[in-house]
Amino acid sequence: MRTVVIQPVFAEWRKSARELLALRVPPEDVLWSDEAQEPGLFAPTVDASPRAAVPKVPPAFLDLARSVAAHCDARRWGVLYRVLWRLTHGGERHLLAVATDRDVRQLQQWCKAIGRDIHKMHAFVRFRLVGRDEATGREQFAAWFEPEHRIVHLAAGFFEKRFAGMDWSILTPHGCAHWDGSLLHFTPGVPRSAAPDDDALDDLWRTYYRSIFNPARLKVRAMQSEMPKKYWKNLPEATLIADLIAKSSGRVEKMLRTELRPAKPAPKNAYLDSLRVLNTPERPPPDEPPQTP
Amino acid sequence: MDPNGGDERDRQAHLLNTGHADEPKRQAVGGEFLAHILRIAAAKSRRFAQAKRPDVQDAKGDDELFHGMKVTTSETAGNSYCSRGQMDLQHKLEILADAAKYDASCASSGAARKDSRGSAGVGSTGGAGICHSYAPDGRCISLLKVLLTNACLYDCHYCINRRSSNVQRVRFTPDEVVRITLDFYKRNYIEGLFLSSGIIRSADYTMELVIAVARKLREEHHFGGYIHLKTIPEASAALIEMAGRYADRISINIELPTQQGLAKLAPEKNLSRTQDAMGHIRGKIDERHAEKRKPDAPKPPPFATGQSTQMLVGADDSTDAVILRRADVLYGEYRLRRVYYSGFSPIPEPSALLPIQPPPLVREHRLYQADWLLRFYGFKVDEIANDAAPNLDLQLDPKLAWALRNRTVFPADINKASREILLRVPGLGVRNVERILGARRYTRLRLADLLRLRVPMKKLLPFIIAADHTPARLGLDDDALRARFLPPPRQAELNFDAPPPPVSGDIESVRSGDL
Ligand code: SF4
Numbered sequence: 001m002r003t004v005v006i007q008p009v010f011a012e013w014r015k016s017a018r019e020l021l022a023l024r025v026p027p028e029d030v031l032w033s034d035e036a037q038e039p040g041l042f043a044p045t046v047d048a049s050p051r052a053a054v055p056k057v058p059p060a061f062l063d064l065a066r067s068v069a070a071h072c073d074a075r076r077w078g079v080l081y082r083v084l085w086r087l088t089h090g091g092e093r094h095l096l097a098v099a100t101d102r103d104v105r106q107l108q109q110w111c112k113a114i115g116r117d118i119h120k121m122h123a124f125v126r127f128r129l130v131g132r133d134e135a136t137g138r139e140q141f142a143a144w145f146e147p148e149h150r151i152v153h154l155a156a157g158f159f160e161k162r163f164a165g166m167d168w169s170i171l172t173p174h175g176c177a178h179w180d181g182s183l184l185h186f187t188p189g190v191p192r193s194a195a196p197d198d199d200a201l202d203d204l205w206r207t208y209y210r211s212i213f214n215p216a217r218l219k220v221r222a223m224q225s226e227m228p229k230k231y232w233k234n235l236p237e238a239t240l241i242a243d244l245i246a247k248s249s250g251r252v253e254k255m256l257r258t259e260l261r262p263a264k265p266a267p268k269n270a271y272l273d274s275l276r277v278l279n280t281p282e283r284p285p286p287d288e289p290p291q292t293p
Numbered sequence: 294m295d296p297n298g299g300d301e302r303d304r305q306a307h308l309l310n311t312g313h314a315d316e317p318k319r320q321a322v323g324g325e326f327l328a329h330i331l332r333i334a335a336a337k338s339r340r341f342a343q344a345k346r347p348d349v350q351d352a353k354g355d356d357e358l359f360h361g362m363k364v365t366t367s368e369t370a371g372n373s374y375c376s377r378g379q380m381d382l383q384h385k386l387e388i389l390a391d392a393a394k395y396d397a398s399c400a401s402s403g404a405a406r407k408d409s410r411g412s413a414g415v416g417s418t419g420g421a422g423i424c425h426s427y428a429p430d431g432r433c434i435s436l437l438k439v440l441l442t443n444a445c446l447y448d449c450h451y452c453i454n455r456r457s458s459n460v461q462r463v464r465f466t467p468d469e470v471v472r473i474t475l476d477f478y479k480r481n482y483i484e485g486l487f488l489s490s491g492i493i494r495s496a497d498y499t500m501e502l503v504i505a506v507a508r509k510l511r512e513e514h515h516f517g518g519y520i521h522l523k524t525i526p527e528a529s530a531a532l533i534e535m536a537g538r539y540a541d542r543i544s545i546n547i548e549l550p551t552q553q554g555l556a557k558l559a560p561e562k563n564l565s566r567t568q569d570a571m572g573h574i575r576g577k578i579d580e581r582h583a584e585k586r587k588p589d590a591p592k593p594p595p596f597a598t599g600q601s602t603q604m605l606v607g608a609d610d611s612t613d614a615v616i617l618r619r620a621d622v623l624y625g626e627y628r629l630r631r632v633y634y635s636g637f638s639p640i641p642e643p644s645a646l647l648p649i650q651p652p653p654l655v656r657e658h659r660l661y662q663a664d665w666l667l668r669f670y671g672f673k674v675d676e677i678a679n680d681a682a683p684n685l686d687l688q689l690d691p692k693l694a695w696a697l698r699n700r701t702v703f704p705a706d707i708n709k710a711s712r713e714i715l716l717r718v719p720g721l722g723v724r725n726v727e728r729i730l731g732a733r734r735y736t737r738l739r740l741a742d743l744l745r746l747r748v749p750m751k752k753l754l755p756f757i758i759a760a761d762h763t764p765a766r767l768g769l770d771d772d773a774l775r776a777r778f779l780p781p782p783r784q785a786e787l788n789f790d791a792p793p794p795p796v797s798g799d800i801e802s803v804r805s806g807d808l
Pocket of ligand 1: 445446447448449452453454455456490491492
């Protein structure tokens with residue numbers, strides 16, 4: 001039995017896994033564990049080990065592994081190595097197609113959790129305006145986010161594409177991403193206190209949130225399944241939720257008690273007149289779908 | 294003074310005052326990053342100072358917002374707000390968002406892939422849409438959904454903006470909408486803009502105003518985010534084309550499935566004209582597609598990649614069969630991306646012509662499920678709702694209801710049955726069907742395998758055969774089978790235990806296959 005301690009990034013695992021595979025060390029003889037210390041930077045480690053020594057694996061496995069590596073579950077390296085072993089030395093090249101296999105299923109579930117975490121980060125990051133670069137005139141924004149897994153480097157590309165025209169930093173406990181118009185780079189995590197708390201626009205946003213809510217369709221569970229409470233503390237609009245829920249039934253009752261309004265006659269208007277003309281002559285039977293153009 | 298741009302001396306002072314406790318470890322970070330963090334801290338302490346000022350709360354959004362707006366929009370100088378203007382803006386947003394909230398569509402998916410790299414602006418589209426927030430009504434908030442104005446010549450009785458309603462009428466200028474869109478977008482509150490409008494003066498006049506907003510966003514601000522424009526069937530073809538050029542999606546609401554319904558509740562609207570306009574848009578979308586495929590041809594001008602519509606449920610007496618048949622025509626003949634079903638919900642200015650009690654929310658949900666079956670599971674409308682049984686079973690999902698009516702089709706052997714049959718098994722989604730098809734090439738599937746796929750076993754078991762399972766023949770014939778699936782008998786309507794209706798990530802939910 002050997003213990004392999006690696007920095008918790010994909011490149012490190014791949015390096016060790018290649019060596020182990022080349023030495024034909026079976027998965028049950030390896031114990032994997034994360035190095036306690038965070039890696040210095042998220043920059044990919046240069047990989048020196050020779051490629052030739054490793055049997056080919058399906059590209060889908062590499063994608064899966066890259067994603068799973070970001071998961072916080074300590075068992076991930078071991079399961080990844082076992083699947084790698086089964087794909088290569090175990091003679092199960094088709095393994096990834098067997099979605100019902102215990103290991104494959106586990107990897108897919110981790111991968112799904114990572115996908116969801118990334119998706120939620122794309123959704124719930126809230127940028128705050130912190131200034132303007134005097135030299136370039138570009139607006140500068142910063143955001144605080146607490147992802148569940150180490151996904152900052154996986155999620156950052158999206159922000160680069162979307163917000164290329166402004167400078168921004170996303171700060172998280174696991175690492176930070178920064179964009180200055182030409183370079184996306186990563187730095188270690190920072191505490192919450194390093195990030196700005198609010199933005200002058202938050203109030204206008206809350207006005208919108210309050211107004212777009214329909215009290216007649218209260219579905220709190222549906223909201224929470226998509227926007228779990230753990231995210232609320234970093235969402236400016238979440239402070240309104242309790243109050244909106246509490247007042248909704250009163251608002252609906254008021255609507256139902258409102259006196260019904262009769263129809264007003266149409267005002268004199270040339271356009272309405274033209275519609276009336278259009279609406280009277282015989283048109284094709286209304287419920288016959290017209291021919292496709 | 295511009296508080297965020299900052300005068301340099303002011304900034305230095307704040308830098309010195311910044312608490313060192315907040316500072317990240319110096320040795321670990323680069324100088325550039327440190328400077329950035331310190332800038333943030335400086336801005337932060339300045340804001341703290343502001344927050345401590347008395348009556349900031351009462352002057353809600355007054356001073357602070359005014360400055361914030363000014364900073365972020367200095368490129369449109371000459372149009373700066375006075376604090377009164379800011380209050381106005383907030384007030385208008387309140388009314389015009391409230392006026393737009395009855396439109397159920399929210400998707401921001403299915404747009405052409407584009408992004409802001411190499412441009413001076415912001416914005417990207419493509420891939421599954423993102424819901425940036427959820428309101429307590431369970432609906433996804435992905436776009437800034439507003440009306441340009443809630444003044445309207447029409448008198449649609451389900452609508453709070455109709456001319457007979459007594460709501461206060463306000464109007465955004467195109468610049469105001471542009472500004473809010475950009476400011477919200479840069480803070481990652483939204484995916485883009487969904488702009489609609491009450492009809493003022495004429496269809497063309499209104500369309501021109503709506504298009505002006507989209508044109509400014511795209512051409513003056515290089516905005517690459519999602520734009521959904523609501524169009525008016527009576528607007529001239531040239532204007533609809535122009536709307537399509539700037540928008541990722543355009544839509545016309547069909548509102549009600551029959552002309553009789555429209556004649557009664559929306560007298561200015563007309564089903565044939567609406568469908569004609571949809572046909573015109575479909576033609577444009579197809580044309581662009583065809584041109585894009587021609588080799589060596591110059592890139593055609595952009596055009597929206599899809600259209601969608603909304604149908605109101607429960608405002609008239611149309612049955613589910615009528616609604617689904619109309620949806621089927623819209624999908625088939627006009628290639629709509631999505632039909633949204635919006636359960637009529639009470640409005641603050643109720644009309645004498647409408648039912649006071651809204652339909653149960655679950656009806657809308659069942660319609661979405663049926664819609665899914667039509668689009669992704671190979672069902673025909675008649676199999677789900679027909680003249681004999683024109684309304685969906687509110688207590689059972691339509692796929693399960695179909696299976697119970699067609700028990701002779703089952704049980705299906707998950708190791709042998711075709712994809713078409715597997716898609717009809719209650720509890721199996723599109724994605725799990727694909728997984729089963731993939732896995733069974735290499736292994737004989739047992740119940741434990743299905744458990745690992747997290748399928749709802751209770752629902753599934755009576756309908757399938759697995760390597761280690763055959764349902765009791767009697768079970769399928771049992772009249773009590775239906776009863777087994779009924780929800781517990783209390784408040785079925787309010788607490789129905791089902792996933793929320795499909796939201797923005799259309800495709801995602803399809804893949805997860807959860808009905
Ligand atoms: S046209 Fe009808 S639905 Fe649209 S805003 Fe006017 S009244 Fe409302």
